[in-house]
Amino acid sequence: MTIDYNERIPNNVELSSNKTLQRALEHWQPSYLNWWSEMGPDNSTNYDVYLRTAVSVEANGWANFDYVKMPEYRWGIFLTPSEENKKITFGDHKGDDVWQEVPGEYRSTLRRIIVTQGDTEPASVEQQRHLGLTAPSLYDLRNLFQVNVEEGRHLWAMVYLLHAHFGRDGREEGEALLERRSGDADNPRILTAFNEKTPDWLSFFMFTFATDRDGKFQLASLAESAFDPLARTCKFMLTEEAHHLFVGEQGVSRIIQRTCEVMNQLKTDDPTKLRAAGVIDLPTLQKYLNFHFSVTSDLYGAEISSNAATYYTTGLKGRFEEAKIADDHKLDHSEYEVMDVAGNKVLSRHVPALSALNERLRDDWVTDIQAGVNRWNRVPEKLGIDFRFVLPHKGFNRKIGMFADVHTAPDGRLLYEAEWTHQHKNWLPTEEDRLYVHSLMGSCLEAGKYANWISPPARGINNKPIDFEYVRFN
Template sequence: MSIDYSQKIPNNVNLSEDRTLQRALEHWQPNYLQWWQDMGPEGSPDYDVYLRTAVSVDPQGWAHFDYVKMPDYRWGIFLAPPESGRQVNFGEHKGEAAWQEVPGEYRSTLRRIIVTQGDTEPASVEQQRHLGLTAPSLYDMRNLFQVNVEEGRHLWAMVYLLHRYFGRDGREEGEALLERRSGDQDNPRILSAFNEKTPDWLSFFMFTFITDRDGKYQLAALAESGFDPLSRTCRFMLTEEAHHLFVGESGVARVIQRTCDAMVEHKTDDPARLRALGVIDLPTVQRYLNFHFSVTSDLYGSEVSSNAANYYSGGLKGRFEETRIADDHRLGASTYPVPTLEGGRIGSVDVPALTALNERLRDDWIADVAAGVERWNRIPAKAGIPFRFKLPHKGFHRKIGVFADASVMPEGQVTAAGEWARRSPEWLPTEIDRAYVTSLMGRVAEPGRFANWIAPPVVGINRQPVDFAYVRFN
């Protein structure tokens, strides 16, 4: 399905045939562009950035690369091709034809799901607003801006659904998505992780590796939805999301590589000496990993959730790769283990699988994050350095669910609150850590040059050389 770029709003949903909807979205568009001007990448409107733009939703050859000024980027509405005869694949409506319109009984629930997902997209742009000013290379600056414009397009995707299927309520929600602000005390973003600051590039890489991976799992669960327009929207968003995960995983890997190179060259593992050399010591990287992992883990909500059960039973939100799971897809008699905390001991109990869907999705995400961490561990191993990154226990530093009031150490032991507070500088980034990492941040704007604290990538973007001018300043 090609995308019509002759329209004011590029789309593959025949927007020109629905003039009322077209006018509503064209009314929203200037407000979006004003939001981008106010909250998009700082100081960047005149940059020519080597960006990919979706030209088709065909998995083969779907993107075109060229220089674009970001305010001129053609944000639009792109849904994956429809599947002939698609059915609801889970829950009480399993086997029914997938819905092309919103079922009345699920109207408010679906709207809340779409708004919550939609709110994360502009939030991440706001969190990353200042990072272009301290990019460690033009390659990295370009990757940041690619993530930013695609998060903006994902906002468009959700706003289209709100406008097309939810009438006045949807239009009001679309406006509210542009009014909330990440970290604002009076009108913050909906989910707590999207109100955290992203003050430096190590935080950005961890965010795109860990928190955008949560986005992958949430979108994948929504891509199973019996509401077909939501499913098709999320399926194409996942195509774009893959690059965001690559930016994060490869970014952290390059930080680790540069540090390991310095450790081998100078024959030291002393964090103080490594900091004097201007690289990020591995224990600090581990503390950043612990922080971002724990904060993102809370995005999945409580281990036992009646809301999650209702979403599933209603056919609104499935499990990760729902159709590949070998069960009845109704879960009436199934169970799933969730953690418990009693008398200072962490245990496990089987609960109805319907109510444990948050925990199952969290576990799927944890396994994926852990696989990425193991790929990072190959770098010090290859250099002969006996350091291994580890994910903390899922109860570590949690604010939601079973572990909300617990003091769980990274290895999984429960300790007293005072002891946890005393030892937390071992596990979480301190003000000194963050100040040091911040001190390394400074823009490198010459093609082929990279900041001292990060290694160059192995290959460039879209078969371009690493020293390509990915961003041109005007």
């Protein structure tokens, strides 16, 4: 199939003049469309969806709204504009010119970084592929599909880098990104969180709130990279990632709003009575927050990491908002405070900052996610409900790092095995909780109507009303 590169694949990487890259993408695109047909949103092929499409990086080009059939979505390839005389801002190469080509000595490490990031993009589409069948409104269905197509575009962005800069190895990695499957026993996705199920809309909203926020911080770190094409690619991806975080935070906020309204109507905080009224009680929402916070926290890896130190010193991956940090940007003599477990106590100790870069990024993420939880807490406060959501301790329910081999309560207490076994059902979603949430998942697809368990949004997408026909079924 011959592709009109300027029309079919919007780009600012001169795709129409790069014959080698054209041939690589001509081979890859049909495989991508086959993957989308098999693993993309279920039964959605013929829908007309009111989607945002990026056609350029300019302010008037990255958010064009119109009805689109998703298999015909124009997945583009965009890098933010290059900066003249741009220098590396951290690590051993600080002050040198940024790289336009991959240095040979960093080739395999950089390829692994790009592949790992790229693997998360199709994984989340696979995790969410059945959710469209139980959407609580056309508005929410459209937001799900917007997230899905943009995760697909982010996959294109990473595959472009692999094809353009890594030759045959890159082409093979691009094919492998379409062969792995989320949750597959034989060929799973690379990171554990992207093999978890997303069986309901509460899980989806929590995922986009917590796990897509990890995506924000990982992309922001890669946007500092000395490899300029990667940095410029990730900077543009961040403009789209912001909407994903909005979908999650606003979705949970609307669930809280609806529950609090019913609590006031019924004058009760009894979970049994609230469930009988068809809403999700606040303690159950807290359990889902605990779960998604802890699973996502593991994505940052171990608190002490020689790999993270290597990525930094070699210039491959910086810190969040590197330029705003007031230090020497080499960290040869700097320290950072991390938590540790000694016997039956949780302690803090200072370690070389280079070795604690995973923990620093996790701390930046925790600060950002706490700000979102603070915004959630304004809802019950405004409605006179005496309930506040609280982030669990960083050691809670961890499978990686200092806390992997101990049991930690949400308040940070270390527990014996027996106490954890007895108590964890009070802190994490039980099978009963998940079955109840699942029981609410019936589709509500009449324009302007919203499922009973979630409030309508305050405003629509792109200045459209909340009863706009965001999805048309054909």
